[in-house]
Amino acid sequence: MIRRLAVASVSLAVVLGCGTLPAVAADSRPTAAASAAPDVDVTKVKAHLNELSAIASRNGGNRRSTGQGYRDSVAYVKGKLQAAGYTVTEQPCTSGCTSGAGPNLIAEWPQGDANQVTMFGAHLDGVSAGPGMNDNGSGSAALLENALTLAQQNPAMTGRVRFAWWTDEEQGLNGSDFYVRSLSSTERAKIKAYYNFDMVASVNGGYFINHITSAAAAPMKAYWDSLGLQPEENTEGAGRSDDYSFEQYGIPTSGYAMGASARKTSAQAAKWGGTAGSAYDPCYHRSCDTLTNINTTGLDRASDGIAHTVWQRAVRSETGGCDTAGVVGNGGFESGTAPWxxxxxxxxxxxxxxxxxxxxxxxxxxxxxxxxxxxxxxxxxxxxxxxxxxxxxxxxxxxxxxxxxxxxxxxxxxxxxxxxxxxxxxxxxxxxxxxxxxxxxxxxxxxxxxxxxxxxxxxxxxxxxxxxxxx
Missing domain, CATH: 2.60.120.260 (Galactose-binding domain-like)
Known part of the structure; x- marks a missing residue:
């Protein structure tokens, strides 16, 4: 997640050990009725994190967009996707990015209506201070294993699913901004929603959803609701990650996050566990953002919620189900104006x-x-x-x-x-x-x-x- 100095919550006044914060309570799977999507194997997600960590270690300890660590990360993700059958494109960022920044990586599953695209994205770059395992190896790894799971399952599709790993987010959302700017208005109109995943394994984290009351957020919220998580609006992350690039062009957005340097409230600790008064991620933008700075339970819940959203948005029902509950958001206008x-x-x-x-x-x-x-x-x-x-x-x-x-x-x-x-x-x-x-x-x-x-x-x-x- 990019740091915005104007945001008051960007504070590291409390110094805590990065691997010692309490884990969120154990997971409980929803009933089969809650999601027809497969269970994404979190051990495989963590295997991708292990590789990203090793890449950082071989390249000066980081995966900054301008360094070889980032380019090696792109090569790793690209190789996995190509082997799985994706149409994969490296998009050089030729304007607006930091000089020497590596490319965006775009992968499309070549099935479904090409005029009905749902995008899922995460930034692949990190800061120079450390390997960036939570920020944002977590989102990148969860997204990669979801893409591989979709390919392995190979279901009948109603729409296209497009995955993206962004460059130069930490320097100002530059890679995603370049991507959206580069699209024609016709191509932008094909993107019906964009979902962003930035820091989905914070060790003292909460369960946050971007634009939680919107129609785009409905499948994401439904999944976490099925786990009894009582998610909240991602206010800390508003305008600070790659979904903002899509919002600027009127594309509906949502996504999961577990928090950065803002501090967990007592009420949040009561329902999610963890330590009130401490940062969601005490290693945010620090050298201790390593493999020990990962909340496996949160990572699992985010990974499975992504799969649920992929299946709800773009996979043809095999059972003939027609669940229309909640499809129209706030249809009685009693809950403010969103998502209208x-x-x-x-x-x-x-x-x-x-x-x-x-x-x-x-x-x-x-x-x-x-x-x-x-x-x-x-x-x-x-x-x-x-x-x-x-x-x-x-x-x-x-x-x-x-x-x-x-x-x-x-x-x-x-x-x-x-x-x-x-x-x-x-x-x-x-x-x-x-x-x-x-x-x-x-x-x-x-x-x-x-x-x-x-x-x-x-x-x-x-x-x-x-x-x-x-x-």
Missing amino acids: TGDTGAIGAHSGQSAHTGTRYAWLAGYGSTRTESIGQQVTVPAGCSRATLTYWLRIDTDETGSTAYDRFTVKADGSTLATLSNADASGGYVQRSVDLTAYAGRTVTVTFTGSEDASLQTSFVLDDVSLQGS
Whole structure:
């Protein structure tokens, strides 16, 4: 993880022995229903860490992006991926990176819809102070073994899975920034979500998820929820790792982390174990970030959660399952605005309207003047659904008269219009309506609701209780 000096939590005021902090409580596997993904063997993940440690030892004790230790790390990961059947590319960073920095490494599993890409990434470089086993050998090794497990399992795919190991993160997120900048807008649009893994084995760690309430985070949170971990938002890591490069271009992101130099609270120690008041990783950016600075339990849980997310996002269901629970995030608008995007000021408990259930709703248009408002979110339709229906409750109130459509409400999926209503459909109360998303089974699409008015006479489109039903 890159150090941001402006972040108050970057403190090493308490000096602790790197290998002596309490381990997090023992793992308990979820039921089979919680995840159809394979169990990623943590001993194999640690074998990759051992090799990265040996590489650092042979190259001055570190794997800094500008040194041979980094290039040897790239060669090790690349060799494993090529042998497993991946399409592997070394991408030189030709602008924005530190002079002499090694390449990004990009690996794509050559199956599934190439227009539906889910990316998983971790930075492979470390700081010059030490071998960087937690930061970020842990994320790099977990990602590598997940890629090899996917190849070994070779399941039927609905979408593409692309893995990335980034250069020059520690110098300013430079490798990932170069990668995203280098993509055309068409290629960027194919990336439906990016997941980042930076420091997933902190010895005094917590269980943190980037953008935990977002639709992208849903499979990651569901897995850790199934272990009873009660994960929290990764506030310490916000804007400090490679997911930020993707966020800058509007690509949904999430990921796991276990913490850097910020200190564990008493409440976190009570539910996760470890030492309150001490850093999540007391060896952050220090020479003691060695193989003794690894929390094996946390590494195992992160590795398996990555696999669960890969399978949920891109692997075709073998059982025909169609679990739509939680696919639409915050469909009743009761939990703030996330993961909705767009004109989120329309969401709330506004004076003049009422909710279908609860207290909050989305009030689109209703100004009596030329106005357009939209809200939307990404929805992953389960691959096992033979039928998938997006349902919603809509109230249309209007001052217009007659059957002419002056003001309109539309529902779109990835820009394709699935339904259009207007002031002529006003009913004086909520009506449940639906659109068919069956054609999108196994895909992630952006569903958008839009209300638009002409220059006079208001029409309000009040939306509530959005959900996905499947069979």
